[in-house]
Amino acid sequence: MLKIERKTLLYKTGVEYGDYTINHVLGCSHGCMYPCYAFLMNKKFGKVKDYKDWITPKIVSNAVDLLEKEIPKLRYKIKHVNMCFSTDPFMYRQEEVSKLSLQIIDILNSNGIPVEVLTKGVYPVELVGISKNDDNYFGISLVSYSEKFRERFEPGAAPVEKRLKSLEFLHRQGFKTWVSIEPYPTPNIIQQDIRELLSKISFVEKIVFGRWNYNSFVNFNFDSKEYYRRIADEVMNFGLKKNIKVIIKREVLL
Structure with missing residues (x-):
């Protein structure tokens, strides 16, 4: 796998449910087309440079060294570390990425810092022996x-x-465990029932729901605000029924 170096690693994120984050890979082989x-x-x-460059991930070769230098300075400021907002820590069929992610989780947990992880890949079974913090959260998109x-x-991405x-x-x-239902597609992209999707994830502790943005796939010939608010109500009611924490992204409610 190609490698790059960075000058810093941990940084405060502006994502509404985030705290500090880490992106130890540049790019993502999942190649999502949203x-x-x-x-x-x-x-x-x-x-x-382009999409082809993006789907050829490059690992941050000095990630561990940077982490060990930055943790002592930030340990008492960090509530948790999100992995990741600009890449995928358990990229499907990218063993080198997964190996580094496990090492990073081990280092953070050993310093008393919990992680909140999100992936479209598959969690390796080795995680069971590495995760050491009761406040860790592991999620899928x-x-x-x-x-x-x-x-x-x-x-x-993984099936x-x-x-x-x-x-x-x-x-x-x-x-x-948790699930990110974002970006949730509009009916012209796919006809589906949110209740079917929710029934598959009734075991999780948390759900984050957000709308589809950024491109012309979205059908603006219908009331998208009303649509997303209706779907958000379904998700909220499901969470109340199942005692699952639900976070509805701000743009859904605007």
Whole structure:
């Protein structure tokens, strides 16, 4: 795998449910076609040239050294570390990325810092022996139960069932789990029932819900505000019924 070096690693995020974050890889082989906000921003600021460059991930070779230098300065400011907002820490079929992510989780937990992880990949079973903090959260991104949707919009990501099974495995091991339902597609993109998707994730502790943004796939010939508020109500009611914490992203309610 290609490698790069960085000058800093840990930084405060502006994401509403985030705290500090870490991005120890540049790019993502999942190649999501929403398009991916992380890809758009990295292209805008010249960090990647194009889509092909983006889906050829580059690992941060000095990530561990940077982490060990930065933790003593930030330890008492950090509530948790999000992994990750600009890449995927358990990128599907990228063993080198997963290995580094496990090492980073081990270092953070050993310093009393919990992690909140999100992936479209598959969690390795080795995580069971490495995760040492009761406040760790492990999540998957899941906006549709359809494999046809996944093949079109998340071509390099893990199949939906594999994602779910790896998350259910962690749940059975006693880990806290969550799901990000973002970006949730409009009906012209795919006809689906949010209740079917919710029924598959009734075991989790937390759900984050957000709308589809950024491109012309969205059908603006209908009341998208009313649509997303209705879906958000379904998610909120499901959370109340199942005693699951629900976070509705701000743009859904605007």
